[in-house]
Amino acid sequence: MKAYEIQDFAQTGKLRLVDRPLLPPPGPGQALVRIRATGLNARDLSIMRGLQFGQTVAPTRIPLSDNAGDVIAVGDGVTHVKPGDRVTMTHYWRWLDGNWDVSMRAEDFAQTLDGFLVEQAIVPAAPLIRLPDSISYEEAATLQSAGLTAWNAVVESGGVKAGQTVVTTGTGGVSVFCMQWAKMLGARVIVTSSSDDKIARMKALGADDGINYRTTPLWAKAVMDLTGGRGAEIVVNNVGMSEVDQCLESCVSGGRVMYVGANAVAPDRKDPVPKPLTRLPLLIIRDLTLKGVIVGSRAMFVNLLTQMAAHKVKPVIDRIYDFGQVNDAIAYMAGGDKIGKVIIRVQ
Numbered sequence: 213m214k215a216y217e218i219q220d221f222a223q224t225g226k227l228r229l230v231d232r233p234l235l236p237p238p239g240p241g242q243a244l245v246r247i248r249a250t251g252l253n254a255r256d257l258s259i260m261r262g263l264q265f266g267q268t269v270a271p272t273r274i275p276l277s278d279n280a281g282d283v284i285a286v287g288d289g290v291t292h293v294k295p296g297d298r299v300t301m302t303h304y305w306r307w308l309d310g311n312w313d314v315s316m317r318a319e320d321f322a323q324t325l326d327g328f329l330v331e332q333a334i335v336p337a338a339p340l341i342r343l344p345d346s347i348s349y350e351e352a353a354t355l356q357s358a359g360l361t362a363w364n365a366v367v368e369s370g371g372v373k374a375g376q377t378v379v380t381t382g383t384g385g386v387s388v389f390c391m392q393w394a395k396m397l398g399a400r401v402i403v404t405s406s407s408d409d410k411i412a413r414m415k416a417l418g419a420d421d422g423i424n425y426r427t428t429p430l431w432a433k434a435v436m437d438l439t440g441g442r443g444a445e446i447v448v449n450n451v452g453m454s455e456v457d458q459c460l461e462s463c464v465s466g467g468r469v470m471y472v473g474a475n476a477v478a479p480d481r482k483d484p485v486p487k488p489l490t491r492l493p494l495l496i497i498r499d500l501t502l503k504g505v506i507v508g509s510r511a512m513f514v515n516l517l518t519q520m521a522a523h524k525v526k527p528v529i530d531r532i533y534d535f536g537q538v539n540d541a542i543a544y545m546a547g548g549d550k551i552g553k554v555i556i557r558v559q
């Protein structure tokens with residue numbers, strides 16, 4: 213079967229197409245899945261470049277954690293999915309329900325385990341979720357990283373309510389989903405972007421307002437102006453340390469900053485030195501919460517799929533590439549001009 217491996221991606225910017233042996237039948241508790249679609253995330257580029265939290269990754273690792281496919285066979289003891297079911301799963305697969313535990317990072321598809329840029333995979337069956345009929349493979353393969361992280365940030369941990377204001381930073385994959393989930397649940401959404409054109413595209417997709425963080429670097433003032441001096445209930449920081457001060461400044465009393473992006477400095481800034489955080493006292497003065505977000509559990513993913521199907525919300529897909537065009541898809545993703553997800557149709 214065909215697969216892509218990371219190999220010398222850090223030097224060449226290209227993945228290598230390889231032949232892998234056919235897989236054996238699944239063992240007890242496992243399932244054999246035909247992969248139909250996968251997708252690209254900022255995280256994948258970091259992993260492939262060897263930059264994800266300084267962790268090394270094997271050159272033979274198959275990348276990409278987003279996934280949708282159908283079950284070919286199941287091993288002994290597997291009863292909740294059967295051959296023919298259309299399925300998807302989280303990439304930190306051991307987080308089924310309840311609270312996160314850092315030990316769950318040890319088993320991460322595309323990082324410590326092979327990912328889904330491959331025709332077939334043997335996976336643990338426990339995290340598999342049956343897809344609602346209304347969600348296509350390509351749509352489902354937008355969700356495991358960006359969609360679920362945004363769902364956790366805005367809904368599960370953020371606790372968004374209709375009528376509240378949500379600020380989401382940038383127009384990347386996570387941010388577009390933050391906008392979609394917040395709008396789906398009746399909130400007002402303000403986005404930030406480096407580009408007026410992208411702000412216009414986000415408004416066409418449902419955002420209420422946009423602020424250009426290049427021309428307005430102290431953009432919290434603009435959030436205050438747009439909310440009549442009140443501020444936002446939820447501010448999703450999809451960038452990292454460089455944006456913490458502005459995120460805190462944008463909050464209403466009792467507001468929450470959801471910390472999603474892990475960059476010390478914004479990717480668009482040349483200066484490699486993180487800015488000192490000067491607005492942390494606002495955590496006390498305004499009774500704010502600064503909460504880390506790590507993707508989401510299987511149970512959260514079930515909630516997301518159920519709500520998405522009920523509200524008939526479709527993910528924003530920028531482009532779909534065929535399996536043979538993977539390196540073109542990566543170059544397009546790295547170019548940064550997209551709005552929404554870049555998907556690869558495997559078969």
Ligand SMILES: NC(=O)c1ccc[n+]([C@@H]2O[C@H](COP(=O)([O-])OP(=O)(O)OC[C@H]3O[C@@H](n4cnc5c(N)ncnc54)[C@H](OP(=O)(O)O)[C@@H]3O)[C@@H](O)[C@H]2O)c1
Pocket residue numbers: 253254255357358361381382383384385386387404405406407410425450451455471472473474475478479480505506507548
């Ligand atoms: N915590 C988690 O579990 C988790 C899960 C998924 C992703 N992440 C992280 O979240 C971040 C976003 O992921 P993604 O997949 O959405 O990335 P992406 O699709 O590559 O989007 C990156 C976007 O960041 C925006 N950006 C860059 N500098 C900015 C700044 N100074 N202020 C505001 N926005 C800025 C840009 O928006 P404009 O082009 O509009 O300027 C860019 O489009 C990455 O760091 C990723 O590793 C974390």
